[in-house]
Amino acid sequence: MDVKKAKAAIECMLFVSGDPVSLKDLSDVLEIDQETLKKIINQMIDDYKENTRGIKIVEINNSYQLCSKPELYEFVEKLLKPKAKAGLSQASLETLSIIAYKQPVTKSVIDSVRGVKSDACIARLLEKDMIKEVGRADGPGRPILYGTTNTFLRLFGLKSINELPPIKDLFKE
Amino acid sequence: MDVKKAKAAIECMLFVSGDPVSLKDLSDVLEIDQETLKKIINQMIDDYKENTRGIKIVEINNSYQLCSKPELYEFVEKLLKPKAKAGLSQASLETLSIIAYKQPVTKSVIDSVRGVKSDACIARLLEKDMIKEVGRADGPGRPILYGTTNTFLRLFGLKSINELPPIKDLFKE
Amino acid sequence: MSINIKLEVFEGPFELLFHLIEKNKIDIYDIPIAEITEQYINYIKMMQSLDIDLASEFLVMAATLLEIKSKMLLPKIPKEAEKEEDPREELVKKLLEYKAYKDVTEILKQKLIENERSLCKDSSLADEIIDSFALPDRLSIEILVDKFKELMIRKQSQKDIEHSKIYKDEITVKDKIVEVLKILSIEKMVYFDNLIMNCINKLEAILTFLAILELIKQRKIYVEQASNFDKIIIRRR
Numbered sequence: 373m374d375v376k377k378a379k380a381a382i383e384c385m386l387f388v389s390g391d392p393v394s395l396k397d398l399s400d401v402l403e404i405d406q407e408t409l410k411k412i413i414n415q416m417i418d419d420y421k422e423n424t425r426g427i428k429i430v431e432i433n434n435s436y437q438l439c440s441k442p443e444l445y446e447f448v449e450k451l452l453k454p455k456a457k458a459g460l461s462q463a464s465l466e467t468l469s470i471i472a473y474k475q476p477v478t479k480s481v482i483d484s485v486r487g488v489k490s491d492a493c494i495a496r497l498l499e500k501d502m503i504k505e506v507g508r509a510d511g512p513g514r515p516i517l518y519g520t521t522n523t524f525l526r527l528f529g530l531k532s533i534n535e536l537p538p539i540k541d542l543f544k545e
Numbered sequence: 546m547d548v549k550k551a552k553a554a555i556e557c558m559l560f561v562s563g564d565p566v567s568l569k570d571l572s573d574v575l576e577i578d579q580e581t582l583k584k585i586i587n588q589m590i591d592d593y594k595e596n597t598r599g600i601k602i603v604e605i606n607n608s609y610q611l612c613s614k615p616e617l618y619e620f621v622e623k624l625l626k627p628k629a630k631a632g633l634s635q636a637s638l639e640t641l642s643i644i645a646y647k648q649p650v651t652k653s654v655i656d657s658v659r660g661v662k663s664d665a666c667i668a669r670l671l672e673k674d675m676i677k678e679v680g681r682a683d684g685p686g687r688p689i690l691y692g693t694t695n696t697f698l699r700l701f702g703l704k705s706i707n708e709l710p711p712i713k714d715l716f717k718e
Numbered sequence: 719m720s721i722n723i724k725l726e727v728f729e730g731p732f733e734l735l736f737h738l739i740e741k742n743k744i745d746i747y748d749i750p751i752a753e754i755t756e757q758y759i760n761y762i763k764m765m766q767s768l769d770i771d772l773a774s775e776f777l778v779m780a781a782t783l784l785e786i787k788s789k790m791l792l793p794k795i796p797k798e799a800e801k802e803e804d805p806r807e808e809l810v811k812k813l814l815e816y817k818a819y820k821d822v823t824e825i826l827k828q829k830l831i832e833n834e835r836s837l838c839k840d841s842s843l844a845d846e847i848i849d850s851f852a853l854p855d856r857l858s859i860e861i862l863v864d865k866f867k868e869l870m871i872r873k874q875s876q877k878d879i880e881h882s883k884i885y886k887d888e889i890t891v892k893d894k895i896v897e898v899l900k901i902l903s904i905e906k907m908v909y910f911d912n913l914i915m916n917c918i919n920k921l922e923a924i925l926t927f928l929a930i931l932e933l934i935k936q937r938k939i940y941v942e943q944a945s946n947f948d949k950i951i952i953r954r955r
Contacts, residue, residue: 384599426557445835488730634845642866
């Protein structure tokens with residue numbers, strides 16, 4: 373398959389899927405090795421930068437997703453009045469940071485770092501699909517462990533959890 | 546606004562909307578008269594014909610919608626077929642499971658359990674003859690009640706709805 | 719006379735402490751605990767006098783601060799002085815950890831503002847295409863049942879969280895005062911241990927303790943202890 377057709381097929385698949393599509397799935401469908409494919413997608417990411425384009429490709433956890441360009445948000449807002457804003461309170465954002473850095477993490481650990489109960493924040497973050505249950509901890513009651521989602525990565529513009537801004541190492545000081 | 550930016554904004558709005566957007570709405574948002582706008586969109590329709598593109602703009606009744614290119618459908622099919630192993634999309638399976646266990650049930654109950662609108666899923670399940678209308682609930686608006694069909698029983702290998710596996714042990718753990 | 723009160727609302731005790739530390743330009747590694755404790759308790763009193771609902775965590779922190787203060791007032795036993803442990807250490811560590819997360823939260827917030835204006839499509843188009851494929855002759859009932867269980871669990875955990883929220887709002891020191899007085903209206907005396915043992919968690923135990931202190935202050939009860947380490951007895955006055 374030539375590069376042009378591959379690009380068209382990728383755009384088509386990402387458009388239909390809506391959700392992120394993994395590099396592996398794209399590679400399987402197109403029968404192009406992952407390395408070559410990655411180069412093609414990176415070219416596409418550049419192509420989308422052209423100022424006649426209103427969408428872009430976002431990389432999340434080795435998957436790709438089509439998203440609208442943030443600088444055109446004003447038009448979308450005028451047309452659809454979407455509930456785009458995450459609408460998270462300072463408390464929810466703090467809770468989210470702790471989960472992002474400490475994941476997988478239990479509610480009681482989050483509570484102890486914040487010094488207050490985080491139940492309501494956790495409920496809100498679950499509802500917003502920013503976090504999810506990722507398992508159960510050992511120990512009494514087998515408490516739920518929380519981790520962040522791909523939605524979290526996308527909304528914060530992170531390719532993976534490794535791209536989180538560095539946090540002060542508390543135990544080195 | 547220059548034509549380039551208008552094109553980007555149009556692509557962006559059509560992408561986020563998903564549904565057809567009327568020429569009038571686009572014209573209102575962009576503050577470009579409908580005639581000029583129509584010319585720009587026709588240019589875009591040409592731009593999309595380029596063979597690196599996987600999507601196109603379709604005109605329906607003076608409205609515009611982004612669609613995937615039909616000649617690339619084979620890739621979409623290859624991508625989604627493995628996900629169709631369960632026979633139905635995750636969303637439809639969710640909807641169907643609620644109808645199976647809670648029948649007769651209204652759309653609003655289904656929506657509240659799933660946390661999202663289920664109109665499209667219900668329509669497709671009706672079309673596939675997996676569910677049917679079984680009556681009307683009392684109360685305001687007399688909403689439609691849904692239940693499963695004989696086709697449902699046959700496809701899931703059940704003699705009757707009483708053979709659905711019990712789920713009451715769910716809250717024991 | 720009109721009084722203008724500009725009162726900041728703090729999410730939790732750490733936030734309030736940080737506010738005090740910053741306001742007083744205090745070195746976090748050398749907190750003048752007596753001063754901070756006083757300011758902290760004054761703030762809580764002000765909140766209470768304004769009838770603002772105070773999360774019980776604020777009271778827990780007040781107790782912690784008082785404990786640290788009393789430890790620092792105690793003369794050091796020479797033997798222990800060698801490996802001198804600063805009673806403030808634990809608190810400082812927690813404050814620093816909280817601060818670190820607060821700092822990255824600001825950075826993340828900026829990232830969110832930049833990126834949340836980028837929207838994606840839902841998967842309804844893919845769902846539609848998947849549903850358009852011909853149905854196989856046989857569908858798996860297990861998958862259907864699992865889906866339903868998943869939904870029910872999701873719903874249940876949402877409910878659990880709602881319940882615990884209500885529970886948190888429910889107990890206050892006032893409730894505990896009423897409870898202790900009620901017990902003493904039936905019984906002549908009650909052991910302190912029993913009151914504490916009946917608490918279902920640490921928070922409730924602390925609230926019970928604070929309730930007892932308040933009742934002593936109000937001269938409604940008195941406590942006695944025959945000798946060191948004996949059971950503490952609480953009686954009606």
